[in-house]
Amino acid sequence: MTTDPDTAPALRLRNVSKTFGGVKALQNVDFEVRAGEVHCLAGENGCGKSTLIKIVTGVYTPDPGAEIELFGHPLDTISPTKARALGIAVIWQDLALFPHMTVAENIAFDDMVGVMPRVSFGSRYKARVQAVLDRLNVPLDLNTRLGDLPIAQRQIVAIARALMGEARLVFMDEPTASLTQSETDSLLDVVRTLSSQGIAVVFVSHRLAEVIDIAERVTVLRDGKLVGVYPTEGMTQSRLGELMTGALLENSVSAQDRSSAEPVLVIKDLSRHDEFRGVSLTIRRGEVLGLIGLIGSGRTELAHALIGMSRPDAGEIQLEGAPVRFASIRDAIARGVAYVSEDRLTLGLIQPQSIADNTVISVLDRVLDGLGLMAPKRQSQLVSHWIEELAVKIGQPEDAVSTLSGGNQQKVVLAKWLATEPRLLILDSPTVGVDVGARAGIFRIVRQLADEGLAILLISDEVTEVMFNADRVLHMAEGRIVGEYDPHATSVPDLEARIYA
Amino acid sequence: MPDIFRTHPVEARLAVVLLLLIVGLSLGTDTFMTMGNITSLLNNNAVNLIWAVGLLVVLIAGGIDISFAVAASVVQYVAAQIFMGIGGGNWAIGFVVAGALGICLGLVNALLIHGFRVISIVITIATFNAFFGLLMFFTHGRNIYNLPDWWTDRIFIFERQAADGTWSELNLSVAVMIVCVLATWGLIRLTTLGHQLYAFGDNPEGARRAGVNIWQMQIVAFGWCGMMAGIGGLMQVNIAQEVVPNALYGRELDVLAAVVLGGARLGGGRGTVVGCILGVMFVAITQNGLNLLGISPFAFQMIIGATILLAISSSNLSFGRRSRSEKAGAA
Numbered sequence: 122m123t124t125d126p127d128t129a130p131a132l133r134l135r136n137v138s139k140t141f142g143g144v145k146a147l148q149n150v151d152f153e154v155r156a157g158e159v160h161c162l163a164g165e166n167g168c169g170k171s172t173l174i175k176i177v178t179g180v181y182t183p184d185p186g187a188e189i190e191l192f193g194h195p196l197d198t199i200s201p202t203k204a205r206a207l208g209i210a211v212i213w214q215d216l217a218l219f220p221h222m223t224v225a226e227n228i229a230f231d232d233m234v235g236v237m238p239r240v241s242f243g244s245r246y247k248a249r250v251q252a253v254l255d256r257l258n259v260p261l262d263l264n265t266r267l268g269d270l271p272i273a274q275r276q277i278v279a280i281a282r283a284l285m286g287e288a289r290l291v292f293m294d295e296p297t298a299s300l301t302q303s304e305t306d307s308l309l310d311v312v313r314t315l316s317s318q319g320i321a322v323v324f325v326s327h328r329l330a331e332v333i334d335i336a337e338r339v340t341v342l343r344d345g346k347l348v349g350v351y352p353t354e355g356m357t358q359s360r361l362g363e364l365m366t367g368a369l370l371e372n373s374v375s376a377q378d379r380s381s382a383e384p385v386l387v388i389k390d391l392s393r394h395d396e397f398r399g400v401s402l403t404i405r406r407g408e409v410l411g412l413i414g415l416i417g418s419g420r421t422e423l424a425h426a427l428i429g430m431s432r433p434d435a436g437e438i439q440l441e442g443a444p445v446r447f448a449s450i451r452d453a454i455a456r457g458v459a460y461v462s463e464d465r466l467t468l469g470l471i472q473p474q475s476i477a478d479n480t481v482i483s484v485l486d487r488v489l490d491g492l493g494l495m496a497p498k499r500q501s502q503l504v505s506h507w508i509e510e511l512a513v514k515i516g517q518p519e520d521a522v523s524t525l526s527g528g529n530q531q532k533v534v535l536a537k538w539l540a541t542e543p544r545l546l547i548l549d550s551p552t553v554g555v556d557v558g559a560r561a562g563i564f565r566i567v568r569q570l571a572d573e574g575l576a577i578l579l580i581s582d583e584v585t586e587v588m589f590n591a592d593r594v595l596h597m598a599e600g601r602i603v604g605e606y607d608p609h610a611t612s613v614p615d616l617e618a619r620i621y622a
Numbered sequence: 623m624p625d626i627f628r629t630h631p632v633e634a635r636l637a638v639v640l641l642l643l644i645v646g647l648s649l650g651t652d653t654f655m656t657m658g659n660i661t662s663l664l665n666n667n668a669v670n671l672i673w674a675v676g677l678l679v680v681l682i683a684g685g686i687d688i689s690f691a692v693a694a695s696v697v698q699y700v701a702a703q704i705f706m707g708i709g710g711g712n713w714a715i716g717f718v719v720a721g722a723l724g725i726c727l728g729l730v731n732a733l734l735i736h737g738f739r740v741i742s743i744v745i746t747i748a749t750f751n752a753f754f755g756l757l758m759f760f761t762h763g764r765n766i767y768n769l770p771d772w773w774t775d776r777i778f779i780f781e782r783q784a785a786d787g788t789w790s791e792l793n794l795s796v797a798v799m800i801v802c803v804l805a806t807w808g809l810i811r812l813t814t815l816g817h818q819l820y821a822f823g824d825n826p827e828g829a830r831r832a833g834v835n836i837w838q839m840q841i842v843a844f845g846w847c848g849m850m851a852g853i854g855g856l857m858q859v860n861i862a863q864e865v866v867p868n869a870l871y872g873r874e875l876d877v878l879a880a881v882v883l884g885g886a887r888l889g890g891g892r893g894t895v896v897g898c899i900l901g902v903m904f905v906a907i908t909q910n911g912l913n914l915l916g917i918s919p920f921a922f923q924m925i926i927g928a929t930i931l932l933a934i935s936s937s938n939l940s941f942g943r944r945s946r947s948e949k950a951g952a953a
Contacts, residue, residue, distance in 0.1 A: 201831075213831070217825065217827065217828035217832070219820070219824040219825050219828060219891065220824060220825065220891070221887070221892045226817060226820070226821075230832060231833075233814040234814070234818060234832050234834055235814065238815040240812050241814050
């Protein structure tokens with residue numbers, strides 16, 4: 122059955138299943154992408170999204186009975202090279218680019234791979250690379266080393282590389298996970314450009330606002346099964362979240378008035394050259410203070426000053442009534458400040474080490490025996506306490522952290538810091554790369570910790586996150602606090618308008 | 623050309639330092655800038671550069687080879703047996719035999735690294751010991767003087783008599799060095815294999831997903847390094863006039879130092895032939911200059927060590943500064 126290639130969908134999958142040793146990763150899934158469409162594939166981690174992508178790109182072979190049709194041509198099997206030849210390209214989450222090679226070398230790289238080695242002159246491929254970049258309408262210097270570019274521009278390079286192979290169907294696996302709002306916007310523009318040139322894009326993202334913004338239709342998977350295909354027109358974030366998790370997500374303002382509680386952290390007129398100026402704020406016992414600001418607003422720099430990573434030039438920090446000056450991070454930790462950093466994967470965890478080792482690294486002095494040596498029993502008690510407390514889904518505490526999902530990794534980071542028994546917890550963008558269901562879990566923990574009396578500073582650039590999880594919201598821009606909001610007295614669109622203005 | 627300082631910071635800085643060194647020595651001594659000194663510098667360092675470009679390919683592909691210098695000794699010994707067995711031979715047979723033997727030894731490394739998925743430093747330390755042990759076992763540490771004439775006869779590609787009657791000349795090894803350098807440059811810059819080698823060294827998983835054949839990469843890298851080891855070994859006999867089993871023991875670290883000095887990155891993905899040439903020249907001229915200035919030869923090792931520290935850490939420092947300021951700009 123061959124349909125007319127002009128009107129045929131870019132991709133049509135029917136009855137696709139994939140079983141891994143008895144575990145059904147995908148069950149009878151149908152999936153269709155129209156030519157030139159931006160189609161979103163949504164679902165929680167482990168729902169089968171990546172398995173589906175890997176089947177289409179030939180990394181996995183589906184179970185018998187699957188029908189695959191590409192641009193109207195039925196296919197029996199796909200291999201990675203065949204997929205590329207057929208115009209399918211994948212932009213992997215970790216990009217799979219080459220940091221020490223130039224932009225041009227990266228974009229042209231797939232041309233360099235073939236059965237027969239041959240001579241290749243830079244002058245020949247550079248013109249083609251330039252043509253692709255022109256098509257995307259992004260100016261990039263061809264001779265810049267890739268490693269010198271920010272992540273956002275590396276994404277563009279990855280897209281350009283896909284286009285060099287004459288891709289007609291591009292899969293993007295969480296391309297915006299590590300981008301700022303403005304970078305995301307320009308990436309979405311590039312995606313629209315692709316779509317207008319007749320290239321179909323399958324977009325995977327955890328950010329539901331983005332999904333609704335960019336895609337025409339969204340296919341939702343849950344537990345390896347197809348939930349449905351929905352047009353994004355009229356779709357809301359909470360509805361999409363419900364479809365993905367199968368549970369009603371409580372997206373309501375949870376702010377409570379803590380103004381009578383005693384202050385834990387008071388900062389007055391804190392300034393640091395080129396980073397932030399005249400910042401004053403108070404966080405009280407049991408309070409979640411939301412700090413929202415775009416990247417570059419000084420929010421992360423402020424957090425660094427509060428944990429002793431940098432020293433403010435002027436102003437005062439008081440912790441439970443006493444003025445403090447942190448000499449180092451250790452000093453800040455000893456005084457009860459904990460900081461869950463922005464970049465969980467590289468800064469927050471030691472990926473190849475075990476869950477147990479990662480959990481106790483911040484409190485090594487508390488798991489020693491009388492001789493000052495490591496006491497395995499104390500360690501395992503501490504670890505199992507926190508794993509239980511935070512409901513971390515793990516196999517064995519000895520497993521490497523890298524085996525966990527994003528949400529569970531974030532919980533291990535939290536456990537590591539909570540083990541220090543802090544009074545003030547600073548969370549910097551805690552849900553980057555964490556899926557919707559796991560986000561809810563993390564915020565449940567945040568609320569629970571606050572109820573136990575912890576003061577929490579929640580830093581984020583997502584309005585919904587602070588709206589629904591903070592008691593008060595401060596807006597930071599260009600190094601200053603420019604506004605304070607009560608989540609009960611404002612709305613998401615209102616706050617978004619102020620912040621992204 | 624400030625662009626060079628951005629794209630190839632180590633090479634560019636080394637070139638400046640080298641230029642200053644050359645100018646300084648030319649003005650400071652009356653023996654440095656003489657035909658005799660320059661030709662002997664070239665003759666004495668031709669073999670080092672042949673090995674250096676071979677090692678460069680391995681470094682670019684993200685590996686390291688500790689075994690190539692003793693492999694060259696093995697090639698010398700086995701080649702000598704073969705030449706005696708076939709009753710002489712000639713240069714053409716010599717290059718084929720030495721190159722092929724070198725490739726074989728390189729492939730032993732590639733096979734072990736790929737087959738057992740063990741990092742190259744471990745495997746090549748093992749083969750370094752194995753090659754050297756076997757060589758000493760079979761030769762009993764004895765030198766071979768009885769070599770075919772073609773192998774030990776001096777061939778000059780250039781000779782000139784100075785006004786004072788002294789001769790200066792360039793050996794065949796210099797010509798061989800030029801061919802090896804050009805061939806390596808062609809391999810890594812002009813062929814698709816070269817691009818794949820850089821990519822494989824830079825991001826092995828990314829290269830694998832793009833369809834690069836990992837096994838082929840190890841074969842090319844270690845095969846090339848082995849071939850250069852063999853050819854270098856062949857030329858070293860032409861210079862030394864004898865086969866001494868332990869003569870090349872330890873040379874691997876000198877060559878490695880020169881290559882790293884020239885900007886090749888341990889860990890892969892970075893390194894140039896020009897950098898290699900500059901690195902070998904720097905080491906050679908520093909040593910030569912110290913001799914001419916009458917400074918203790920012990921100072922030499924110290925200077926090379928300090929220069930490696932300076933060259934590598936200064937390029938890392940500037941990179942760190944850039945990424946930090948980038949972060950500050952973005953954050």
